[in-house]
Amino acid sequence: MWKDKHVTFFITGGIAIYKVIDLIRSLQKKGAKVRVAMTKEAMRFVGKATFQTISGHPVQTDLFEQVTSSPVAHVELADWTELAIVAPATANIVGKMANGIADDFVSTTLLAVSTPVFVIPAMNNHMWQNPALQRNLNLLKQDDIQVMPPDDGPLAEGYSGKGRFPDTFAVLNFIETNLLEKNEQLQGLKHKRFLITAGGTRAYIDPVRYISNRSSGKMGYAFAQVARASGAEVTLISTTNQLPVPVGVHLISVETVTEMQQAVQQNFADADILIMAAAVSDYEPVQFVDHKIKKNSKTKQFTLELKETPDILKSLTAQKKKQIVVGFAAETDDLLQNAEAKLASKGADFIIANDVSRGDIGFNVSENAVTILQRQHANITIPKMSKQMIAKKVLEILAKRFS
Ligand SMILES: Cc1cc2nc3c(=O)[nH]c(=O)nc-3n(C[C@H](O)[C@H](O)[C@H](O)COP(=O)(O)O)c2cc1C
Incomplete structure (x- = not known):
C-alpha cells in the first residue's frame, strides 16, 4: 500500500x-x-x-x-x-x-x-x-x-x-482503513466473518518455563487489519500482547494449543473464513509439573518427554461447511513439496507457504514472501513485500470466491 x-x-x-x-x-x-x-x-x-x-x-x-x-x-x-x-x-x-x-x-x-x-x-x-x-x-x-x-x-x-x-x-x-474501503477488489469481503489466529503458542513445562517459537504474530495482525478495513467482522485469536490490536477487531487472548483450539472451535461455526496464521506447537510436554523444576547438579542432564499436540487445522476442516479455510506452511526445507503435502492432507482450501529459514522474511520481521497453493489452481507467488501488502493480495484472491 x-x-x-x-x-x-x-x-x-x-x-x-x-x-x-x-x-x-x-x-x-x-x-x-x-x-x-x-x-x-x-x-x-x-x-x-x-x-x-x-x-x-x-x-x-x-x-x-x-x-x-x-x-x-x-x-x-x-x-x-x-x-x-x-x-x-x-x-x-x-x-x-x-x-x-x-x-x-x-x-x-x-x-x-x-x-x-x-x-x-x-x-x-x-x-x-x-x-x-x-x-x-x-x-x-x-x-x-x-x-x-x-x-x-x-x-x-x-x-x-x-x-x-x-x-x-x-x-x-x-x-x-479508508484507502482499503475504496479498494474494489476487496468489496466481496464486506460483512464477511473472519476468524484469524496469530502468534506462537506456548507449551508449558512448569509454571515458569515454556517451549514456543519465533512467530511474532505480525502476519495474523496484518490479515486482521486488512480484513477489518475491507468491512469484514474480525475475531482475532492471539498469543501475543506485543502488537496493537487493529481498531474494530475483537480480540481473544490465548497462550496454549488447547486454549487456541477451544477458542477457534467456539467461533468456527459462525465464521465465513478461517485464517490459521498462528505458529502452533507440534509438541508439548507429556507432563506439566505444577512447581518450578529444580536444577539437578548431580546428573547435569534433564530429559523432557514430548507428545504431539492436537492438529487444530485438520480437526476444523473435518467440520467445515461453508467456510473457506486458509492454513500456513512455515518451512525451512523443501517448501513447496511440504506445502503441497499439507494442502492434500489437511483439507484446507488454501495453504500459504513461507520460507522461515531466511532472516529477512517470515518469522518476527515486517516483510514476507509467500506462495499460495489452492486446489485445481496454479500456484501464485507473491514476492517480498510488507506483511500488510501480502495480506491484501491474499484477501483479494479470497474475495474473488465471494463475488
Ligand atoms: C502556543 C500555541 C499553540 C497553538 N496550538 C494550536 C493547536 O494545537 N491547534 C490550532 O488549531 N491552533 C493552535 N494555535 C493557533 C495557531 O498557531 C494559529 O491559529 C495560526 O494562525 C495557525 O496558522 P497556520 O494554520 O497557517 O499554521 C496555537 C498557537 C499558539 C501560540
Whole structure:
C-alpha cells in the first residue's frame, strides 16, 4: 500500500507538530516517499531543518520562494502528491480549505491537489467545539476530504477534552482503513466473518518455563487489519500482547494449543473464513509439573518427554461447511513439496507457504514472501513485500470466491 507512494505532509501551526515526526518516520519505514510543506506559523514550533532532514527534500514555506528547480512550486508539489496528509491541521487551515482560500504555500498547494486528502486536526477542546470549525469540517467531508476525529484526553492547556492528536498507530489505521474501503477488489469481503489466529503458542513445562517459537504474530495482525478495513467482522485469536490490536477487531487472548483450539472451535461455526496464521506447537510436554523444576547438579542432564499436540487445522476442516479455510506452511526445507503435502492432507482450501529459514522474511520481521497453493489452481507467488501488502493480495484472491 505504501511502497514508493508519494505522500506530502502539510504541516500547520499546532502544538502537536512534534508528533508528526514519528508519523513521517513510520510511513517511510513502510516504503513511502515523503515531502513536506509547512506554514510560517508551523515554523514557530519546529524549524524547517528537522523536516528537511527527515524527508530528504527541501521544505517550502513561501509561495514565491524558489527552493526547487520548478518555477511553479505549488503545482509541481501538488502533481507529485499521490496522498496528502494535513497534520496537525489547525482550525485556521480547516477554515481555509473549506472555503477555497489560497493565501500561502500550504493552502495554495492543497487547492491544487487532486488525489486523496486526509486531515488530522488537533486543537483546544473549545476550539474543536466551536460551531464555525464544525461547519468547516462538514464542508470538508462534503468535498470527500477525510477528517480524523481527535482523541479525548489531556490537552496542552493542562485540562482534558476532545482535541488531542491521535497516536501514530491510530492515524495510520485510519488512513489505511479508508484507502482499503475504496479498494474494489476487496468489496466481496464486506460483512464477511473472519476468524484469524496469530502468534506462537506456548507449551508449558512448569509454571515458569515454556517451549514456543519465533512467530511474532505480525502476519495474523496484518490479515486482521486488512480484513477489518475491507468491512469484514474480525475475531482475532492471539498469543501475543506485543502488537496493537487493529481498531474494530475483537480480540481473544490465548497462550496454549488447547486454549487456541477451544477458542477457534467456539467461533468456527459462525465464521465465513478461517485464517490459521498462528505458529502452533507440534509438541508439548507429556507432563506439566505444577512447581518450578529444580536444577539437578548431580546428573547435569534433564530429559523432557514430548507428545504431539492436537492438529487444530485438520480437526476444523473435518467440520467445515461453508467456510473457506486458509492454513500456513512455515518451512525451512523443501517448501513447496511440504506445502503441497499439507494442502492434500489437511483439507484446507488454501495453504500459504513461507520460507522461515531466511532472516529477512517470515518469522518476527515486517516483510514476507509467500506462495499460495489452492486446489485445481496454479500456484501464485507473491514476492517480498510488507506483511500488510501480502495480506491484501491474499484477501483479494479470497474475495474473488465471494463475488
Ligand atoms: C502556543 C500555541 C499553540 C497553538 N496550538 C494550536 C493547536 O494545537 N491547534 C490550532 O488549531 N491552533 C493552535 N494555535 C493557533 C495557531 O498557531 C494559529 O491559529 C495560526 O494562525 C495557525 O496558522 P497556520 O494554520 O497557517 O499554521 C496555537 C498557537 C499558539 C501560540
